[in-house]
Amino acid sequence: MAGSHHEEEQLGKLYDARAARRLIRYLGPYRRLVVIALGLTIGLNLVRQIGPLLTKWAIDWYVKPASDGVLEKTTAFNGVLMIAGAYVGSLVFILIIGYFQDVLLNTIGQRVMYDLREEIFGKLQSIEVSFFDANPVGRLITRLTTDVDSLNELFTSGLVEVLGDIVLIAGALGMMFYFNWKLAIVSLLVVPLLIAVTSWFRRGAREGFRRVRTKIARLNAFTQEHISGAQTVQLFNREEKAMAEFSRINTDHRQANIDTIFYYAVFYPLVNLISAVGIAAIVWYGGGQVIQNAITIGTLVAFLQYTQRLWQPIQDISDKYNVFQAAVVASERVFRLLDTPDGIQSPASAWQPEHGARARGHIEFRNVWFAYKDEDWVLKDVSFTVDPGESVALVGHTGSGKTTITNLLMRFYDIQRGQILLDGVDIRQWDLTRLRENFAIVLQDIFLFSGDIAGNIRLGNRITEDRVEWAAREVHADGFIDKLPERFATKVRERGAGFSVGQKQLISFARALAFDPRILVLDEATSSIDTETEQLIQQAIERVMVDRTSIIIAHRLSTIQRVDKIIVLHKGEIREMGDHQSLIAQRGIYHKLYQLQYREQKDLLRGTFSD
Amino acid sequence: MKAQTSFPTGGAWLRHYLKKYRGTLLIGTLYVLGSVTFGVFVPRFVGLAIDDLRTTGVSYDKLLRSVVLIVGTSIVSGLFLFLQRRTLINMSRYIEYDLRQDFYSHLQKLPLDFFQNNRTGDLMARATNDLSAVRQVVGPAIMYSEQTLFRVLIILPIMYQISVKLTLILLLTMPFVSLTVKYFGHLIHIRFEKIQEFFSDITARAQENLTGVRVIRAYAQEEFERRQFAMLNHEYVERNLGLVRLSAVFRPLMQFFIGLGFAAILLVGGREAALGHMTIGEFAAFNLYLEQLIWPLIAMGYVTNLVQRGTASLKRMHQVLAVEPAIAETTDQITLPEIKGKIEFRNLTFRYRPDLPTVLEGIDLVIEPGRTVAFIGRTGAGKSTLMNLIPRLIDAEPGMVLIDDTPIGRISLRQLRENIGYVPQETFLFSETLAENIAFGMRNGAPPEEIERTSEIAGLADDVREFPENWQTVLGERGITLSGGQKQRTAIARAVIRQPRILILDDSLSAVDTYTEEKILSQLRGIMRGRTSLIVAHRISTVKDADLICVIDHGRIVERGTHSELMALDGIYADLYERQLLEEELAAT
Structure with missing residues (x-):
């Protein structure tokens, strides 16, 4: 807590100017709107200060002469009417211009936010996959949401309101000095006092709030933990102790709040008092000036009103400091993300395949070494080839490197040594999109997007309704889809909740088939499914494998027995390679794996154990 | 505390707290009256001063008198304003404290299924956002309402008198x-x-x-x-x-x-x-009065919205308070002189809700005190449910679960749980020190030697000695993150240190390697001599030495016997054994 606060402060100082300049650049496209908004703000706030001036005129020109009997009553009345009319006119002006100014400012703010969010999201689409291994999704979401919002604060309320406040202050001061500079100085005598009190209050309240926030965090953490662990608390008869601890934190929290209330309780009365002293000073000195006929009564009344109108903007400005700080810190975080290099990218001059985009599907791993981190080799000197249309099964224990091979094929990561070739060309020379378009993957943990079933099969591609239905039919997903009330238009909730594992797999097979890839990458699910669905999935796998190169991380006997080649991985190395019969004959690792698998399958059919 | 569920509505509940602080509320109200009354004089004195200026021959004396009156009344009014905030807003913090206290205390008594059916995030929202909305009603809303009311009541007659x-x-x-x-x-x-x-x-x-x-x-x-x-x-x-x-x-x-x-x-x-x-002074005073009325008028609209939101939040909090603790102590409960640790399931059938399928069916099993019984079976077979019934995290129909021949519902909940050491499937540790976590279930804490000895038994001690501050190392976000195996072993230590009559290990060694597991089990056998142990596991190595092994499938006991008996049966158990043997061989390659 203390550490991060410190860090944020440092960042703020270092980054202020540079981040601010970069932020301003986002206003570039809306230059014209910005200029108009600033113009409106200045005009608006100048008009806002017109009231006291009108009051002064009304008193000096009409009311006082009339009550002194110097001026005709009807003339006076007409004069007052005119001034009141002008005042109402200014009100209408403020109403209309105020509306437009507010809308305009927010429009600019929203547009900039739109651009920023789009840029961040775009960045997240192009940055290499390994970035997501190091950065939790939650944190990235914060960049996209909370951080962008605090920048919005800066654009809509921060900068412009400060400008408005400055105009308000300048307007009031200008008038006061114009009327009578001596009285102006006397009325401003209390301003340093006000600033001192305000800054005392800010410091105290800020410190208080920090304490309150710490206590709230503590309180929330405790509550959250004890809701999650309610069962444990009850099992171990800890209710009373937990309650006692909770009371202690709760008391701390209350006390921190009460300490903070003190600052408020002192501040507001003090500001009122200072303002009363200001009024008294004007009455005293201004009164004397009136007596000496140096100023008019109207001026005195106008002065009383103008000083009242100084307090609010002065306090507002000091309020804004926090908004600025928060925005700078947020912008720093956002910019750091935007500045992260994309990592794996298409080469500047990508290799052009001869016959359009589609690859033949020849794959070669040539002495591939790979580690996710440093020298923790996950693959050691792995070499193999897969001919177009051939099917290969990768088998091996968890952690043997099977999934890594599929990740490398699609260039989610770059290898450290060796080469991976598609159609004889190093995949690093392929255009990334071109390369990946040749693959369709079906992952073990099936990922469905929220939307509908058809959308999950076609994703963003222009695949016709007919083809979607055809693909579903081919993999026998139509069986359950047809039973759904809205068939292909059936809603899919987040992560496919509500669909069984088997159904999700069938949908993803349909997706793979609809895309008609050259190469199928399949990570078979290990989870048990009922026998009937199991058969459907078996058929679906066979169907999708037809006429294309297939690389399968296999768990099913039937799949393994059907492929052209089996590669046995053990601790990152290829230990055995060949077809089922020859590997069984070797009586090596594969033989053992097979026996194990065989038993599991047997159990599965008997409907007992599977884990 | 018990009284809170007796409030039929959220409103009644809130009034209960306001009643408790009615003295404070009354005094606070008087302060509001004071600050408003004195504050109102300032415009009047300004107006009078201006009028004085119009009468010829005014002296500085008269002017000075006005100045003193303006500042003087402001000081008095400010004093009241200070007291008003200190009284009323402080009061709202006290009420917030009470509300939070009772809310948490209630939450703590709710049964397992309540927490399974309500997301933590949602409960947290009620404990934080909703609570703070309710506080806004008893604090700022009350204060601003009073302020507005008094200002209008006092200023209006003065203004009325002028024009x-x-x-x-x-x-x-x-x-x-x-x-x-x-x-x-x-x-x-x-x-x-x-x-x-x-x-x-x-x-x-x-x-x-x-x-x-x-x-x-x-x-x-x-x-x-x-x-x-x-x-x-x-x-x-x-x-x-x-x-x-x-x-x-x-x-x-x-x-x-x-x-x-x-x-x-x-x-x-x-x-x-x-x-x-009217005089020019009165004219000027009118302007100042209007300034004084603006904020209360804005506040009025603001307050009605606060009250609206607060009412909705109060309702949401009350929904939780209205949930009865399902597993309650009944009146005919007894405290046994001693729990020996005999467990009996008598034709036990269990389902979570009447509309759901049965999870356990026809379980008949008697476990004599001091026996070690193991349960094995695939995920979802009902093993954990069976274990949860013993400390009454869930309740079956009366008479189906007995301890020492007494129906479990008749034993006081406190005594029952005090005699059980439970190591759940998913380990939940608190962000406290390791020592505090281990002594979690000890009412008066435990001496360091005891904690160390227990850690030894749970196979945790060697790991702890590697930690920066040994047993004083803080766990969780503010401290270190334990590995899955370390967590499980901490949970075992936490259960064992209570020296329970009944020890339940619900798949508690899954993240521990077989060698360590062997060691822990043999040490446990030592201290559990004469005590009842129930072990749920997936690995044969965990269960093979148990006095009795029950294979559970689809909520029924399908095979039972010792390891050699079950091997001879050549059923599910024997098959599982062979498979695990193969896997071990493969891992050794």
């Missing part, structure tokens, strides 16, 4: 300020909530995109995803601008109505003053 006509005109225009605040405040709040909802849609969508990054890249869907996001982004901006178009009317309109009040004073007051019906 009847002007007062009536202001009375006609000023309520518009409150109405504007109330009307727009409400609308803005609703729209804002809708935007928040949409915002969480965008968040969910982005989350989905980032979580599914591999699928998206593999199918080259980045462009499509970008377009999809742009659409949502656009919609979000539009909705926000919709709110802006509403809120942009709000402030200018409010200022407009306030301005109209001043215009009325200027016009009517100016005329009255010109006609000599």
